Amino acid sequence: MSQALSYALPGIPYGCTFALVAIGLVLSYQSTGVFNFAFGAQAYVAAMAYSVMVRHGLGRGLSGVLAIVVLSPLLGLGIDRLVFSRISPGNVAAKTIAALGLMVGLPAAVTIALGPVQEASPPSLLFDVNTVVLRVAGTPVDGVQLATVVLTLLVVVGLSAMMRFSLLGLEMRAAVESPRLLRLQGVSSRRVTSVAWIVSSSLAGLAGVLLAPRYATVSIDNYTVLLVAAIAAAAIASLDSMGIAALASIAMGVMMGLATGYAPAGSVWSTGLLAAIPFFLLLILLAVNPKLRRLGQSADPLAGVDPPGVPILAPPRSPVLDRSLRIVGPGVLLLGIVSVLTWVPSSWVFVVTAGLGLSLIFLSITMITGAAGQVSLCQATFAGVGAFTAGQLATNSGVPVVVAAVAGGLVAAGAGLVAALPALRLRGLALSLSTLTLALLADAIAFPTAWIGGPPSGLTVPRPTLGPISFATDSTRPFFVLVLAIVVIVGFFVRRLLRGATGRGLDAWRQSPLASAGLGYSPNRTKVVIFALSAGVAGLGGGLWGSLLQVVSPADFTYADSLLFVVIVITVGARSVAGAVEAGIGFALLTHLAGYLPNRISPSSIVALAFSIGAFTYAAHPEGIVEQLRRHATVLADSGVRRMGSASLEVIAGRSKR
Amino acid sequence: MSRLEVRSLSKRFGGLLAVDGVSFSVEVGECVGLIGPNGAGKTTVFSLIAGEREPTGGSVVLEGRSLDRLAAFRRARLGLARTYQRLEVFPDMTVLDHLLVAQLAHRGSTGVIRDLLGRGRPTQTEIGRATDVLDQVGLADEADRVVASLSLGTCRLVELARALVTSPSLLLADEPSSGLDAEESARLGEVLVRQREAGLAIVVVEHDLDVVAQVCDRAVVMDLGRVIADAPVAEALADPAVRSAYLGVGR
Ligand SMILES: Nc1ncnc2c1ncn2[C@@H]1O[C@H](COP(=O)(O)OP(=O)(O)OP(=O)(O)O)[C@@H](O)[C@H]1O
Ligand SMILES: [Mg+2]
Numbered sequence: 080m081s082q083a084l085s086y087a088l089p090g091i092p093y094g095c096t097f098a099l100v101a102i103g104l105v106l107s108y109q110s111t112g113v114f115n116f117a118f119g120a121q122a123y124v125a126a127m128a129y130s131v132m133v134r135h136g137l138g139r140g141l142s143g144v145l146a147i148v149v150l151s152p153l154l155g156l157g158i159d160r161l162v163f164s165r166i167s168p169g170n171v172a173a174k175t176i177a178a179l180g181l182m183v184g185l186p187a188a189v190t191i192a193l194g195p196v197q198e199a200s201p202p203s204l205l206f207d208v209n210t211v212v213l214r215v216a217g218t219p220v221d222g223v224q225l226a227t228v229v230l231t232l233l234v235v236v237g238l239s240a241m242m243r244f245s246l247l248g249l250e251m252r253a254a255v256e257s258p259r260l261l262r263l264q265g266v267s268s269r270r271v272t273s274v275a276w277i278v279s280s281s282l283a284g285l286a287g288v289l290l291a292p293r294y295a296t297v298s299i300d301n302y303t304v305l306l307v308a309a310i311a312a313a314a315i316a317s318l319d320s321m322g323i324a325a326l327a328s329i330a331m332g333v334m335m336g337l338a339t340g341y342a343p344a345g346s347v348w349s350t351g352l353l354a355a356i357p358f359f360l361l362l363i364l365l366a367v368n369p370k371l372r373r374l375g376q377s378a379d380p381l382a383g384v385d386p387p388g389v390p391i392l393a394p395p396r397s398p399v400l401d402r403s404l405r406i407v408g409p410g411v412l413l414l415g416i417v418s419v420l421t422w423v424p425s426s427w428v429f430v431v432t433a434g435l436g437l438s439l440i441f442l443s444i445t446m447i448t449g450a451a452g453q454v455s456l457c458q459a460t461f462a463g464v465g466a467f468t469a470g471q472l473a474t475n476s477g478v479p480v481v482v483a484a485v486a487g488g489l490v491a492a493g494a495g496l497v498a499a500l501p502a503l504r505l506r507g508l509a510l511s512l513s514t515l516t517l518a519l520l521a522d523a524i525a526f527p528t529a530w531i532g533g534p535p536s537g538l539t540v541p542r543p544t545l546g547p548i549s550f551a552t553d554s555t556r557p558f559f560v561l562v563l564a565i566v567v568i569v570g571f572f573v574r575r576l577l578r579g580a581t582g583r584g585l586d587a588w589r590q591s592p593l594a595s596a597g598l599g600y601s602p603n604r605t606k607v608v609i610f611a612l613s614a615g616v617a618g619l620g621g622g623l624w625g626s627l628l629q630v631v632s633p634a635d636f637t638y639a640d641s642l643l644f645v646v647i648v649i650t651v652g653a654r655s656v657a658g659a660v661e662a663g664i665g666f667a668l669l670t671h672l673a674g675y676l677p678n679r680i681s682p683s684s685i686v687a688l689a690f691s692i693g694a695f696t697y698a699a700h701p702e703g704i705v706e707q708l709r710r711h712a713t714v715l716a717d718s719g720v721r722r723m724g725s726a727s728l729e730v731i732a733g734r735s736k737r
Numbered sequence: 738m739s740r741l742e743v744r745s746l747s748k749r750f751g752g753l754l755a756v757d758g759v760s761f762s763v764e765v766g767e768c769v770g771l772i773g774p775n776g777a778g779k780t781t782v783f784s785l786i787a788g789e790r791e792p793t794g795g796s797v798v799l800e801g802r803s804l805d806r807l808a809a810f811r812r813a814r815l816g817l818a819r820t821y822q823r824l825e826v827f828p829d830m831t832v833l834d835h836l837l838v839a840q841l842a843h844r845g846s847t848g849v850i851r852d853l854l855g856r857g858r859p860t861q862t863e864i865g866r867a868t869d870v871l872d873q874v875g876l877a878d879e880a881d882r883v884v885a886s887l888s889l890g891t892c893r894l895v896e897l898a899r900a901l902v903t904s905p906s907l908l909l910a911d912e913p914s915s916g917l918d919a920e921e922s923a924r925l926g927e928v929l930v931r932q933r934e935a936g937l938a939i940v941v942v943e944h945d946l947d948v949v950a951q952v953c954d955r956a957v958v959m960d961l962g963r964v965i966a967d968a969p970v971a972e973a974l975a976d977p978a979v980r981s982a983y984l985g986v987g988r
Contacts, residue, residue, distance in 0.1 A: 579857020
């Protein structure tokens with residue numbers, strides 16, 4: 080009994096760390112209507128700021144105050160004013176994508192500001208990790224643990240009281256339900272929402288600073304893992320009650336404490352699986368709790384007052400322009416291909432080939448996100464499954480690489496099918512959450528296993544040989560041709576899907592689920608098939624990508640890559656095959672170009688930041704930036720053509736008069 | 738056997754009994770006007786018949802077959818079609834696409850493999866059928882227009898055409914004439930009459946009593962969730978209970 084107690088007790092402060100984040104999630108969902116994927120990133124920003132200030136000798140107290148009471152509220156205000164206040168309350172997809180953009184952009188901004196260095200964890204804000212403050216039933220409790228428990232209690236009680244009893248709390252909940260009704264009452268819903276963001280961001284700051292000493296370094300990955308574990312607790316509370324979320328967190332902590340105590344030391348249990356308990360819990364909850372499945376859907380009774388959104392339509396083109404574009408487009412494309420094959424320096428050929436390889440992975444996002452309207456956050460994981468399968472088969476079993484890459488695609492499709500079956504009933508936010516959880520599970524458990532992700536030194540994926548042709552030459556040019564051919568073939572079939580019955584049915588369902596069901600449409604089976612197919616395409620892309628790099632490791636296919644990929648594809652244009660290819664090549668070229676910036680600036684961070692800012696524009700043009708630019712250009716060119724056309728007509732008319 | 742039978746249907750929203758024991762039936766080739774003041778529960782009755790909402794009690798029978806356990810999309814495939822009071826169009830599709838998607842949805846096969854083989858495009862028969870229906874409702878000239886650029890009245894006709902293109906056996910039309918100009922309204926009446934003569938059973942919710950008089954054989958009048966009259970149109974409109982419900986006399 081006393082042994083059980085000694086295992087369970089440390090679980091309480093551990094659970095409190097989840098609790099702080101879980102409360103933050105419930106608070107921001109209740110008060111802003113946004114499921115805040117960026118909460119972990121906000122905590123990370125505050126922790127970094129605190130750590131850097133302490134390192135520069137500012138003192139723990141002052142640094143803590145600056146990080147939690149000054150920086151975090153400003154960050155929240157900025158996020159509200161610059162990002163979310165521009166998105167209409169009913170546009171759940173845009174809110175989710177903006178939050179994902181922040182999740183990618185904030186850490187990138189920090190890396191740009193501070194340089195790509197590891198920040199060792201700072202000393203604790205209150206008390207200290209190494210001093211035992213008191214003993215409960217013989218178990219030592221250190222300073223950080225005590226501070227966490229006490230502060231969590233204070234936060235739960237204080238915020239619950241605020242939401243329930245104060246006018247501000249009432250206004251916050253009203254602002255989420257219906258900003259319009261609130262305005263009719265003479266309350267500025269914008270002000271209320273800003274206050275909500277300031278409060279929840281401060282809470283993120285508090286959590287970030289308080290928890291930073293627990294880890295060896297201040298790293299965004301720790302905060303993401305914490306975030307998803309906390310989502311499990313928030314899910315138990317159906318994102319409804321902070322008290323229940325806190326209790327669930329503590330129960331989870333105790334459970335993990337007990338499991339740690341009783342699990343045989345050194346087994347696979349005590350390393351990966353234990354930490355994954357909240358993840359499994361979340362997956363189960365998402366599958367069984369109907370309330371979570373409807374997460375994030377607007378309930379504004381006045382939503383019907385809004386005029387329906389005006390879609391941005393492709394402008395009509397004059398026949399002259401249409402004909403000339405039909406010649407110019409392929410011409411430019413051909414010129415590009417010929418250039419790559421002839422005079423472009425081989426370092427750039429490598430970049431373009433990498434971009435093409437990526438565009439195959441991006442095509443999988445076109446299928447699941449562009450066509451089916453579902454934001455999947457584990458496409459890089461599927462690419463990893465493909466790459467590792469290809470690598471294992473090629474190096475250990477001597478299978479030809481091209482065959483191995485196709486097999487990788489098939490295995491990834493199988494994984495996608497297994498992942499999709501429970502996700503069958505999920506959509507929207509619930510599907511994003513469950514795929515993010517799967518990605519984290521793969522990162523933590525599956526990929527580090529040697530027979531999957533290969534040895535720590537990396538898994539070799541050789542370049543292919545086809546009969547007499549070897550693609551292993553140093554110039555990469557033959558390999559470029561191979562990848563191009565595969566992209567063209569896959570793109571051709573994806574286009575058929577998008578334009579065929581599948582794409583048109585999903586299109587209708589995205590635009591009006593009610594009407595399409597009323598016509599007899601049911602998306603369920605199609606969604607599963609598309610999910611599996613898109614996983615297969617990602618897997619094939621991963622295999623080729625691996626073959627280009629020649630050595631792959633789990634670090635190449637993390638959850639963060641999945642996030643970044645989704646943000647990139649949505650920013651550039653998720654609705655067409657061309658969008659995916661443009662995104663792939665554009666991303667590769669930009670990252671390469673960013674390498675020419677001063678050394679201090681990490682090229683991948685600057686590109687990630689740029690694309691995440693692009694994601695904020697999704698609400699304004701959901702068809703993507705490139706498509707938007709293309710339409711502007713079309714309008715300009717079209718009016719030019721028309722003017723020229725009418726001018727020449729006048730000339731002709733003038734002549735015939737004479 | 739009636740085409741549609743609604744048996745003591747009810748629906749509760751929290752404390753409000755929006756539909757309270759509603760029963761009526763519709764025969765083959767009959768057009769019934771479901772009328773009543775605002776908030777009477779007409780649209781809610783439609784959503785219960787179509788399977789968009791779960792009823793609190795009662796049942797719906799289509800051609801002798803109970804629909805109670807079927808999801809909305811299955812009811813649609815059995816021949817139930819509807820239009821919506823609050824428009825439910827696909828904003829960035831063309832008018833023709835609406836009718837093609839309707840046929841595709843009605844067929845009910847996902848057809849991923851057919852798509853990959855390049856056979857997922859609409860067939861000539863489907864396009865032919867769509868063009869016929871567009872001709873009927875007078876939208877032939879708008880076939881290639883994107884719906885978001887059309888007027889409210891035209892959108893209502895698009896919804897009507899979309900509902901008719903799969904040759905349903907029962908049509909539920911929710912205020913089809915609101916937002917239509919006089920010419921469009923007349924054409925709507927014509928279309929409904931012609932469809933009724935071809936054997937379609939129609940229930941139409943309508944505030945324009947001229948349209949009701951033109952196309953309906955019978956009127957079912959609702960007030961505060963209950964049926965207060967079910968009789969031939971002229972008779973129903975003359976009923977004192979109906980007059981007081983509409984004019985608010987005696988409340
Ligand atoms: N989802 C809902 N939640 C709560 N109450 C609802 C809901 N939908 C409808 N109601 C209520 O049910 C009652 C019936 O509404 P319904 O829309 O069916 O009326 P109606 O007869 O179609 O009116 P109208 O002629 O204005 O279209 C109304 O009082 C309405 O406020
Ligand atoms: Mg109505």
